[in-house]
Amino acid sequence: MTVSIALPKGRLGSKVYKLLEQCGYTARESIDDSRKLVFENEERGVRYFLVKPSDVAIYVEYGAADLGVAGKDILAESGADVYELLDLGFGKCRMCVAAKEDYKEDTSRPVVVATKFPNVAREYYSSTGRDIEVIKLSGSIELAPILGMSDVIVDIVETGTTLRENRLEVKEEIFPISARLIANKVAYKFKEKEINEIAEKLSGVTV
Amino acid sequence: MPIDFSTLPKDELTFLKLRALYEAAGYSPYKMRRFEEYSLYLDNSSFLGGSSVLTFQGPGGKLLALKPDVTLGIAKNARIEDDKPVKVYYRESVYRTDRGGTEFREINQMGLEYMGKGGDGEALAICELALRSLVEIDEKFVFAVSHMGLVSALVEEAGVTSTARKKAVMDCIRSRNAHDIAAAGGISAAAAQQLADALVRGDTAFPAALGRVSKVARSEAARFAVEELGALYDRLSATRYGNNVRLDFSILNAVDYYNGVIFQGFVERVPKAILSGGRYDGLLAKRGEGYVATGFALYLDELNACYPTAREVEK
DSSP: OOEEEEEETTHHHHHHHHHHHHTTOOOSSOSTTOOOSEEEETTTTEEEEEEOGGGHHHHHHTTSOSEEEEEHHHHHHHTOOOEEEEEOOOSOEEEEEEEETTOOOOTTSOEEEEESOHHHHHHHHHHHTOOEEEEEOSSOTTHHHHTTSOSEEEEEESSSHHHHHTTEEEEEEEEEEOEEEEEOHHHHHHSHHHHHHHHHHHHHHHO | OOOOGGGSOHHHHHHHHHHHHHHHTTOEEOOOOSEEEHHHHHHTGGGGTTOOOEEEEOTTSOEEEEOSOSHHHHHHHSOOBTTBOEEEEEEEEEEEEOTTSSOEEEEEEEEEEEEEESOHHHHHHHHHHHHHHHHHHOSSEEEEEEEHHHHHHHHHHTTOOSHHHHHHHHHHHHTTOOTTHHHHHTOOHHHHHHHHHHHTSSOOBHHHHHHHHHHHOOSHHHHHHHHHHHHHHHHHHTSTTGGGEEEOTTOOOOTTTOOSEEEEEEETTSSSOSEEEEEOGGGGGGGOSSEEEEEEEEETHHHHHHSOOHHHHHO
16 A cells, blocks of 8 residues: 655755655655655655645645654644654754743733744643733744843744844743654554554664 | 435435434434533533534523534433433534634534443444444444543553643543653653553554553553453454454543543545544433443544545546
8 A cells, every 4th residue: 555655845854755765665766856746656655745844744634645744843833633653853952932031021911922833832821821922923033022022932942043142042941842753543544554664664764 | 216326425325324224223313402501511511622612692591502512412301211221313413613713613413322221231232333334334444442441540550640641641642652651741761661552552453452451451440441342342353344443542532521432433535533432421420320321423524525426426
């Protein structure tokens, strides 16, 4: 049975594809040097799709792809109902609350949070019992507290360099992030052997 | 003129077949009111899994709701007598929000419920009826079984005690995520590995999975659950569909509601569960001890898009 795999376009997808290639799941042609979006190798029983990173979980949840690779940040934000079979151990960073170095929380009013991840922010602050006001942004999140638009940001922190350069610092770590191998729940039930074989081989080359 | 069944959409065809199946098993049709008092759903909000309810004010000023679920209404309104259990099947529309909670949907649902004093045997019979319902829809199916009591017992035995931690571990089991169990449960790597080996890792072939879990089932509740699952498999494997039955602990839903065997049904063509059910004695707890409640729902809406009629195929 052919297993279809949604890979995120870009660096992460190329890295995962190279690992899959190492495991014997080649696509017959290079996925980097092409504008094609679908690559198939019937002999090896795999079909690859290249999709926008934030859409991988959606393709997998709706069954368009059996497997996919997505960051824990995207999975947590989308709440996609998928299996998370493997922590691939790369693409590591942290979901954090950050604010200006001299930030002092005003507990008499809700915290104003700027973020690309409103669901993650709401869930985190709900677990701490703190009321918040969310400002959804698409990029340059660090600007929001500098310009006084928000008290804090909830965002991905890799090395912390951008924060330091903007005189911000991590106040709380919410959860660690890395790339995860995800599977559609129904596809797993009908292709359990094939999917587990791919997961096991991938685990062998990533750990 | 003879009826041409090939023109019937899959949901209608399925309803006709299943109606015959359920009536042959002694179940009667049940018609619900379209709306109920909102308080019924408010009092049982954990059962609805956080789904919003569509409410409106009735003529007498009472707050009413378009029913988001059928089981609660049957449990409230049906006359359950000690010597005469309720054995009904239904086809109803229910109204719920989607996962994001942004829009209400009308869901075309068929289901079957047993509520009565005693009736452990009937609970097994209902599992077989659920499996036979899937056979009527598509012989390429998977009937996935789990046991809420067993999962809860093993999670507690692993040392996960707080409600928030339990929920986080259940989320890991639900998503077959073995790598985050230790952090989610606040337990040692060894305890997390044992839990993952029993409930998450390994194939779902029933005998092998039951063997793995029985090795770690120590408490009375866990041993009882293993025996119950064994008896269920014996019954289901006596049909010719034993290979379609899997022991899959990831099918957790409505954790606060089910207390025994739970199950879900899948067909290859539909990318989500089309059948879901289990044992929920707790819903009848107010009536006293010894009541058994088991049932399941089939989501007929999912079928038509994936099973076009013969005429649609010709086009």
